Amino acid sequence: MTDQTPVLSFRGINTHYGAVHILKDVDIDIYAGEMVSLLGGNASGKTTTLKTILGYVQPTTGEVLLDGVSVNDWSTADRVAHGVSMVPENRRLFKRMTVRENLEIGAYLRSGEDLSTDFDRVFDLFPRVKERLGQKAGTLSGGEQQMVAMGRALMARPKVLLMDEPSMGLAPVLVAQNFEIIERINKAGTTVFVVEQNANMALSIADRGYVLQTGRIVLADTAQALLQNPQMREAYLGEV
Amino acid sequence: MIDMRRTFRFGLLAGGAMAFLGGIGMIESFNERTLIDPILRMGDLFLYGTLFVIAYIAARGEINILEEPDYRAAETTATGAAVGFVATMVTVVYALLITAVDVVEFFPNMDEAMVESLTFEQGAPIGLALLGLASVIVGAVGGWLVSTADGLKQSISKVVGWVLGFALLEVVVTDIVESRDVSRLIYSPNGGLRLWSVAVIAVLVVYLSRRYSGRLTSFAAEVSNADSKSRLRRGVIAFLVFAAIVLPMLLGGILNELMINVSLFVLMGLGLNIVVGLAGLLDLGYVAFFAVGAYGTAVLTSPLSPTFSPQLNWWVALPIVFVLAAIAGLLVGTPVIRMRGDYLAIVTLGFGEIVRILLLSDWLTPLFGGSQGIRRIPGVDVPFLGEVGGTRPEFFVYLTLIFVLIAGYISYRAQNSRIGRAWAAMREDEDVAEAIGISTVSAKLLAFVTGAIIASFAGALFSAKVGAVFTNSFDVLVSIIILVVVIVGGMGSISGVIVGAFVLIGVLGGPKSPGLLAEFAEFKLLFYGAILVFMMLKRPEGLLPSVRRSRELHQDEMSQDAWLEKGGDFTADDAEGATT
Ligand SMILES: Nc1ncnc2c1ncn2[C@@H]1O[C@H](COP(=O)(O)OP(=O)(O)O)[C@@H](O)[C@H]1O
Ligand SMILES: [Mg+2]
Numbered sequence: 001m002t003d004q005t006p007v008l009s010f011r012g013i014n015t016h017y018g019a020v021h022i023l024k025d026v027d028i029d030i031y032a033g034e035m036v037s038l039l040g041g042n043a044s045g046k047t048t049t050l051k052t053i054l055g056y057v058q059p060t061t062g063e064v065l066l067d068g069v070s071v072n073d074w075s076t077a078d079r080v081a082h083g084v085s086m087v088p089e090n091r092r093l094f095k096r097m098t099v100r101e102n103l104e105i106g107a108y109l110r111s112g113e114d115l116s117t118d119f120d121r122v123f124d125l126f127p128r129v130k131e132r133l134g135q136k137a138g139t140l141s142g143g144e145q146q147m148v149a150m151g152r153a154l155m156a157r158p159k160v161l162l163m164d165e166p167s168m169g170l171a172p173v174l175v176a177q178n179f180e181i182i183e184r185i186n187k188a189g190t191t192v193f194v195v196e197q198n199a200n201m202a203l204s205i206a207d208r209g210y211v212l213q214t215g216r217i218v219l220a221d222t223a224q225a226l227l228q229n230p231q232m233r234e235a236y237l238g239e240v
Numbered sequence: 241m242i243d244m245r246r247t248f249r250f251g252l253l254a255g256g257a258m259a260f261l262g263g264i265g266m267i268e269s270f271n272e273r274t275l276i277d278p279i280l281r282m283g284d285l286f287l288y289g290t291l292f293v294i295a296y297i298a299a300r301g302e303i304n305i306l307e308e309p310d311y312r313a314a315e316t317t318a319t320g321a322a323v324g325f326v327a328t329m330v331t332v333v334y335a336l337l338i339t340a341v342d343v344v345e346f347f348p349n350m351d352e353a354m355v356e357s358l359t360f361e362q363g364a365p366i367g368l369a370l371l372g373l374a375s376v377i378v379g380a381v382g383g384w385l386v387s388t389a390d391g392l393k394q395s396i397s398k399v400v401g402w403v404l405g406f407a408l409l410e411v412v413v414t415d416i417v418e419s420r421d422v423s424r425l426i427y428s429p430n431g432g433l434r435l436w437s438v439a440v441i442a443v444l445v446v447y448l449s450r451r452y453s454g455r456l457t458s459f460a461a462e463v464s465n466a467d468s469k470s471r472l473r474r475g476v477i478a479f480l481v482f483a484a485i486v487l488p489m490l491l492g493g494i495l496n497e498l499m500i501n502v503s504l505f506v507l508m509g510l511g512l513n514i515v516v517g518l519a520g521l522l523d524l525g526y527v528a529f530f531a532v533g534a535y536g537t538a539v540l541t542s543p544l545s546p547t548f549s550p551q552l553n554w555w556v557a558l559p560i561v562f563v564l565a566a567i568a569g570l571l572v573g574t575p576v577i578r579m580r581g582d583y584l585a586i587v588t589l590g591f592g593e594i595v596r597i598l599l600l601s602d603w604l605t606p607l608f609g610g611s612q613g614i615r616r617i618p619g620v621d622v623p624f625l626g627e628v629g630g631t632r633p634e635f636f637v638y639l640t641l642i643f644v645l646i647a648g649y650i651s652y653r654a655q656n657s658r659i660g661r662a663w664a665a666m667r668e669d670e671d672v673a674e675a676i677g678i679s680t681v682s683a684k685l686l687a688f689v690t691g692a693i694i695a696s697f698a699g700a701l702f703s704a705k706v707g708a709v710f711t712n713s714f715d716v717l718v719s720i721i722i723l724v725v726v727i728v729g730g731m732g733s734i735s736g737v738i739v740g741a742f743v744l745i746g747v748l749g750g751p752k753s754p755g756l757l758a759e760f761a762e763f764k765l766l767f768y769g770a771i772l773v774f775m776m777l778k779r780p781e782g783l784l785p786s787v788r789r790s791r792e793l794h795q796d797e798m799s800q801d802a803w804l805e806k807g808g809d810f811t812a813d814d815a816e817g818a819t820t
Contacts, residue, residue, distance in 0.1 A: 092672050094669060095668070105665050108661065108677050109677040
């Protein structure tokens with residue numbers, strides 16, 4: 001794997017909100033077809049990492065690379081066009097639009113193309129969504145919203161799918177199903193980068209993981225190794 | 241049984257409303273206009289009209305409680321009369337108070353003259369008695385009407401509608417009729433309908449509606465049921481187009497003038513609708529683009545443009561004006577692109593005023609004439625017709641209608657295209673819209689530029705029509721009124737904007753121009769405010785809402801419905817069906 005160019009990488013990224021230093025010398029490499037998790041507690045800088053990838057936040061130093069090309073001065077729209085899609089924290093559907101409109105707008109950059117195969121793919125992963133096409137997204141249950149949010153991101157046919165805390169606010173049984181689906185998406189060829197606090201769950205399906213603590217990467221290893229790591233077990237996996 | 245407390249409350253409401261209308265001087269000033277020669281003046285119409293409506297509502301509420309139909313008429317009439325009586329009491333106390341205590345210093349309208357206007361110019365004892373009598377009678381009639389048969393109710397409301405229509409639109413009717421003798425037959429020399437023409441209208445309306453209304457409704461049903469390609473449907477469309485072409489020639493100067501004003505506001509409403517309704521950018525300085533269009537045209541075409549005076553033909557100036565407007569759109573749009581919601585509103589409000597003040601400033605006076613404005617702006621050269629300006633409103637109407645069509649087409653295309661979807665997404669969640677690949681910067685700029693260009697249509701037409709531009713045509717009130725037109729019509733809805741402009745600008749009048757009811761001028765903004773408040777409470781999606789907006793505003797009811805359609809399956813478990 002190491003001889004490939006990573007599809008997504010951070011090189012010495014530092015970010016600030018005003019004077020507050022958030023990400024500190026962060027290096028991340030994600031290779032095609034991988035499933036990588038970024039673990040960290042509250043306010044450790046996980047969302048900021050994703051925002052930096054999409055260009056909402058500009059790093060003060062360091063480079064974001066997509067397929068080896070620095071995209072620091074690319075707009076968000078250009079990065080999305082390059083194949084990066086995000087399922088935002090708390091899903092953030094367009095609540096006033098119908099489920100169908102939410103999915104359609106997910107494929108915004110391919111407007112005018114035939115979307116039927118994309119719809120089929122989403123229905124295949126989430127049969128429930130098909131029943132709800134005409135319903136307003138704001139009236140869906142939390143679990144359904146998560147499905148539509150993932151469907152919306154998939155409609156763009158992303159090469160890399162970013163997910164910000166997909167388990168947040170969902171019942172445990174739904175979380176498990178969610179991760180099963182993420183695994184299926186990954187197996188079907190999409191590179192997935194999942195940000196999570198729920199380390200156990202995330203590591204159970206990931207290939208590799210990074211651990212973020214107050215903006216600094218403190219551990220980086222294969223998922224297997226992280227699950228065994230005593231330091232990790234103590235701090236994040238809820239064991240003493 | 242009559243619900244006494246409820247009746248009393250409605251009476252207080254009616255009395256308060258009557259006292260208020262008197263207190264702001266509306267009755268006094270409206271009473272200068274006679275509607276039906278000896279018996280009805282406009283102020284009285286408003287005074288007792290208000291009471292009538294409130295009595296009607298009070299009595300209608302009563303009917304639900306009543307079980308025995310025999311008592312209905314008696315009880316609703318009694319309720320109405322009671323409302324009238326309580327209202328009188330309030331008004332009498334108020335009138336006596338004003339006569340006793342001098343408050344003119346604080347409320348300039350609350351003087352003896354106002355009391356006179358409330359009491360048929362009879363002064364305290366007799367006038368107040370008359371007021372009471374009239375109120376009780378009007379209230380009773382309002383109440384009685386509730387219990388009448390539907391057919392009778394319809395006939396009465398038709399007659400009242402037509403009579404009031406003829407009375408209120410006296411100026412317009414006289415203008416259309418053109419012959420002085422004919423209008424003298426209908427209207428009295430003192431103004432107002434003659435009593436016998438009221439009788440003729442009433443008889444005609446009843447007779448014609450009895451005779452033809454059935455056929456008319458069945459014809460309308462036939463037309464709406466006919467499929468879109470049928471001959472009937474085509475015939476109707478052809479007739480409407482024909483009517484649109486012929487109508488301005490038949491309408492008098494006043495109505496054509498009014499049509500032009502309405503059309504200019506339709507144009508600006510359509511433009512602002514793109515910015516506010518579709519893209520969700522609350523622009524309170526929209527008048528600036530109207531000013532750019534008007535002043536641009538003035539400078540480019542008028543021989544009296546102070547410094548730079550190329551004296552171009554209007555059609556040649558037009559594309560240049562569009563470019564100027566587009567640049568203005570970018571100039572306003574670029575700095576505010578990162579602002580949201582209320583900040584954007586405040587900054588654009590500032591921009592609008594800056595444009596007006598700059599035009600007045602010493603610095604730009606050499607170019608734009610300052611407070612002198614720019615005069616002698618030529619009309620529009622039209623083949624075969626020659627120069628068409630404000631003096632030939634019957635032709636100018638066509639010109640504005642053409643631009644309305646163009647703006648309507650642009651709006652329609654924009655709304656239903658990719659950019660329309662991008663705006664809808666951006667309006668709801670800007671960050672997520674970005675994450676989907678929408679460039680919100682370009683989407684916003686495009687909205688500003690399109691809106692600016694459409695406003696410049698209106699500006700260019702306005703210059704050519706009026707023949708002169710002055711800065712006071714472009715103050716902040718214009719921006720606000722355009723916004724109200726869009727809101728009342730229905731944000732995001734093209735037909736809504738058109739209806740809104742007709743109702744507000746056409747009937748009440750624009751910021752600088754009178755509407756059909758020219759008497760309203762002084763109280764226009766009061767009506768605007770009242771309509772706006774009423775709409776926000778009762779129909780926030782506007783008169784003719786866009787499908788999307790009404791869905792947005794009635795979210796809760798819709799979700800209820802969706803739930804009911806599913807057969808009330810409330811226990812639907814998220815876990816089931818989430819995966820295969
Ligand atoms: N827009 C912002 N402005 C200032 N500080 C912010 C902003 N967004 C996040 N922060 C701060 O940055 C830190 C990291 O936030 P975030 O990346 O959202 O954490 P996480 O997603 O790991 O919970 C937090 O302390 C948060 O308060
Ligand atoms: Mg977060």
